[in-house]
Amino acid sequence: MSLEQFKNRNVGTQNYVKLDLAHTPTTGWGQFKQVVGRTFKPELFVGLWVTFREMGNALVGGKMHTTQYPFEKLPISPRYRAIHDMLRLMESGNYRCIGCGLCEKICISNCISMETKYDENQRKEVSEYTINFGRCIFCGYCAEVCPELAIVHGPRYETASEQRASFSLFEDMLTPIDKLNLQQEYDGFGAISPNADENIKPTPLAY
């Protein structure tokens, strides 16, 4: 499913068919005619035929519709805001989060909290990061504000849990290092706009 489909909001120009409804009969004779007409028109059989045909399609035509959730899942829109993922840098495998705390600040339901420290490489290190999914309203602000595209909404939308407050820790959300090659770039809210390049001004590097 591509983003374009979602961006097309011109619903008014799509192919609608107008129903041409016959008038309701007013006289007894008219009603009788309608009944007879309806009784002897093969309308009812059309219905039977349609259902039968679909059964055929389903059974032998391979047009079965069912997705066998939870064994199969439908792809969801990249803009869908499900359980968060923490991404890593493709090149180094380091996590992208720099610990700026903007997500923590912007979070509308105050459910992110994090701990940072000064690490041995003189960098800011995120020592722990948690989201309380019992409170998260999946507004997507955190992903939108994140300057590193580190916290994003992943495709995992099953949020049922045994407890009202279910916390995710940094480890839970971080792309496992051995699955780094499977990491998907995020395309939803907060992702770089397609014309980002045009908006960047060059900085002089005269030396």
Next chain:
Amino acid sequence: MDSTMLPEVTAVGVIIKAVLILAVIAAIAGFGTYIERKILAFMQRRLGPQHVGPYGLLQLAADGIKLFTKEDIIPQHANKIIFAVAPVITAATAFIALAAVPVFPGFTIPLVDVYVPSIASDINVGILFVLGMMAAGLYGPLLAGMAQANKWGILGSARTAIQFLSYEVVTGLSILAPIMMVGSLSFVDFNDYQADGTWLVVYQPVAFVLFLIAGFAETNRTPFDLLEHEAEVISGYVTEYSGMRWGLFFIGEYANMITIGVIASVVFLGGYNDFWIFPGWLMIIGKIAFSFFFMLWVRAAWPHVRPDQLMWLCWKVLMPLAVINVVITGLVMMII
């Protein structure tokens, strides 16, 4: 009425037959729910039950276990005795009706040499008996709805009363014409009448259609499932039922469907006579199965009607048609 060629019908045979009918029909009724779900699913391009057992076949068992183990709730203000008895009426009448219906061809159990007749009790007014029993089945829903002290239940039983009573008339009248032609009320005679391969439906198409329509109404199937239509009356007369009591209604309904299927097959569709290379037992099973399938098919295809439309259809369309059909049949018989 001459069936001298058949072995003697013993009491043991009849009991075996009765147990057979009970067991098989009850099982088939259960199985019917599975079939119904599957068929409806296929027609909507779904898969239907899938995960309990191969192809979801054990869904039936799962449902059974569920129904048996479910808490049996009797509402506080319900009339407890009637509330308890009502489902039994439905189930019992359904099965009793089957007593006079030839379900399989007769056969002899080898070794013990006991003959099991095709019909548990070949009373000579079989049709009358079956129709009567089915009409008595009306008391099930009626009492259930009234006993449970629930407004949806009351509505459900009111609908039961009008719907069943009205369509009783159509059933009776529509089947009168074939009876006139066969000249007997015994199913066996009906079967034998068509032994030459010409099905009664050929002579009585209108009666057949009317009977089918009325059959749908009698068994409370779409498009006439007004008794327990969720969108209107929650669950109608079964609103307050749960567990096995609810299960009895369910079995009763499916048994009735089979009964209607059997009557239609025997009366109009050539009964259990051999047909071409197919043996009689296969034919009758095939016919019953088809009529069962047809009920599901209709359910998948058609919407249900409003109560007023139902009455209108019954009294202004079907009943006059049935009467006209009887009259015409009589005239033709006089002329020929």
Next chain:
Amino acid sequence: MSEVQTVENMVSITIDGKEYKAKEGEYILNAARANDIFIPAICYLTRCSPTLACRICLVEANGKQVYSCNTKVKEGMEVTVNTPNILAERRAMMEVYDVNHPLQCGVCDQSGECELQNYTLELQVDSQSYSIPDTKRETSDWSSVLHYDAGLCIVCERCTTVCKDMIGDAAIKTTKRGGASLDKAWKDEMPKDAYAMWNKLQKSVIAPSNGTGSTDCSDCGECIAVCPVGALVSRDFVYTSNAWDLRKIPAVSAHSSDGFQIYYEVKPISIDNRDEKIYRVTNEWNYVSLDGSARFGYDYENRGVTKDKKAFDLAIEAFKKAKTIRFNSMITNEEAMMLQTLKEKMGIKLYNPEVRAFQKFLTLYADASGHSLYTSSMEDSMKSDFIVSVGGALRNDSPGLKYAFNNVQKMNKGAGLYFHPVGDTLIPSFGKSVSTFTHKVGLEEATLYLVLALFSDQDKLDSSVKDYITELGGKEGLIDLVGGDSKKFIKGFDKMMKKKERFTLMVGEDYYYHDRADNLAKLIALIEQTAGFNVVMNPPKSNALGVAIICDLDDNAEGYTVGYNEIGDFRLSALGDGDLDIPAFNQQEGTVTNLSKRVVPTNVALDYGGYELNDLMKELIDDAPEETIDWTKRLPTDRGYRAVEFDSLDNYYDNAGNEHRGYLLNVLFEERDTPKVEKFYDDTLLDGDIVYRCNPPRQFNDFSAKAHQIFEPFGLYVSSSKAESLGKKVEVVFDNGTIVVDVIEDKKMEGDIMALSDFKSAENVYGLFDGSRYASVTIKEV
């Protein structure tokens, strides 16, 4: 800073076409700020000298471009804040500041409170026109508390300025960066001032001024406070929290008697533990400068306390049978009032050796001078131009007065005399006009006679005093007596006295414990009367002044004693080791009477779940109010307090730098005859090994010792030369006991007197000294 703004010393100026009043002699920048007009300025610090490092404060005054931070207002001056040329200059400056500035705002500890960010946005810098190759600038830790990230430093020199002009340590300075030098071509291409600024910026970086990698300073952390960017941060705080996550709680510094306004900044300890802790202490650095104990000595709270009913009942019992309550100055006015109430209602003695001597001295002084309290304050001292400090180890006892002493030299072209038996190398470095006198212990009266001789209006002096001075050899004789060089000093003194108008005498703790405190108090009163000095005294610690005024203390303890943060038969303690827990200072609300005689409010920074003194009061006396702060309006009005609600007390500084914190104590003035001073005897001089009761800088009490960022250990502090002769550990034998302590070298000390810490109450150092601050001892090796 509550100087009366009379019409005489105000001028009118016009800023952007509007007329305003400004204090005469004020810088344009400060005049504008006082009138709520914004002029961009980065490097200027109120109360410090302008450095002209940033040049962004350019304005047009009477048609000429000037730097508003170093141009004084004149009557009728017309100031324009923005002209096209100035705007171009400013923009260029901000672009220059952004050249090679690391794009680290996301992790930077300044987190949104960054002046570089602010001005970059304010001046709408959205593109960069300048560039130069970057130089690798290393991050380094300068001391146990200072963390410097040279990469982020914009060399505004605020840190060096405050260290030199306010703190006095001058421990850091700008040094060569050693990067690429600026292409001359820029000179023609860019605005003039911006180029000049860049030229300097590109060459400099900040480093400890002693040439090593680490600073040798008092670790006050004021440089951290003033840094406009994230270049200077405390080592403990680096990357632990964003500023916006911290909740600011206005409070009062707890350990020294300065009573600085501070903000505790709190947030939850961790993800698992949602109890709050203090992450750092910040201050209004333009108007108040903290010492190390105020900035780093904050985590002494009594954590995890719940209501222990059993202990509480025992405490009630203890109070009922108590004959004495022993306490110290780490107590709010309200609590002091409660104890005083107990004394009045239950006849319990109040024993507080820390404050008792001070209280007596205040009474002596009041008797002699007719002033109910000393007349000056820390802020007033800062406005004087000649300071004489006697009887206190300024660097250790009173950071606030040290800052004032230093600031006067730097800002007011001031002069200063420092009399103390313990030699100090830092004080002379405050300015060229500072003279220090290292006198013998016991010659305190002589120093005051010298002050009389030097400064008094001789006509006002009694002939007996004059005769006595002559007897002592006049000025010269006295100078030589107190350890000075009379010839050299007299020559320089005239220059020192030039254009001096406001004189301040700072009196320290030594005097309170002096055998002849009576005579000292009289001499001080006499100096005040005859030499036009204002006097400020240094209350020993914390709220000593409040306790001294509110409580009627007794001279000794007897019978069953309840200790309040002190030793006793039953101990109430905020240190967590007593019989009943009480809240620590940062868990209390209430008021404190600070050195400047100001009654200032402090607030609860951290939750406390146990009992407090007022809960006991409710059981012990009939009319105890509901809350501790209900005592605020019960403070004794006859002793200078006001009957006001705690919640009505302000706690802020306004844009003009006026202090709106609580209220000033009322000081009563009575006319008195000239005090009759006595002669002194030099047979009281101490000989041999002398120990002085004095804490290292930043240490004041058990609470500062508990704080994890105060590292100064308990021990015997000695000068470098003395350290060599003593070894690592010694036993100090007093008349009434001994103590074994580590010997610690203090490079800024001189001479042979040794300073023994007293901040650990368990060591009972007060007892060893037995009511005096100096003691002759025998040193034994161990």
